[in-house]
Amino acid sequence: MSKTINVLNELLVDLFNDILTIEQRALSEGEFKDLSITEIHTIEAIGMYEARSMSEVAKDLEITVGTLTTAINNLVKKGYVERERLEGDRRVVLIRLTKRGKLAYRIHDKFHKDMIRETIQDLSEQEEEVLIHSLEKLNRFFKSKYNLTSKEG
Incomplete structure (x- = not known):
């Protein structure tokens, strides 16, 4: 058991x-090095598709709207995000990706999909199922043990 614990760790x-x-390297070497x-x-x-409120995005990222505002200011300056105020309620700020952001x-997204394809390419269907089952159990454990919320997606 001790060997298993060490190897898994x-x-x-x-x-x-x-x-x-790998993610950082892919970013720093690519078109989006900024x-x-x-x-x-x-x-x-x-x-990708709909404008979202700052509070919705902050909730998904589990950060404060203040922290998100700083990030969005930078992304607007860099041309990845645009913001608009809701017509009916000027206090609500909606954000959406620009063409560059999309x-x-x-x-x-392609980077992640390629990474997964490479990971499972030589696995049998049974090995894929075992991998998925094991990662789901691990994910549930972390979420319950450390009070994490589930990410939609």
């Missing part, structure tokens, strides 16, 4: 660090 830590490193990982995840939370979203 090493694998999880390595995977987590590697994914972050984006940080946090900014690309903010773009991801805004989504392109960054699509490229990041």
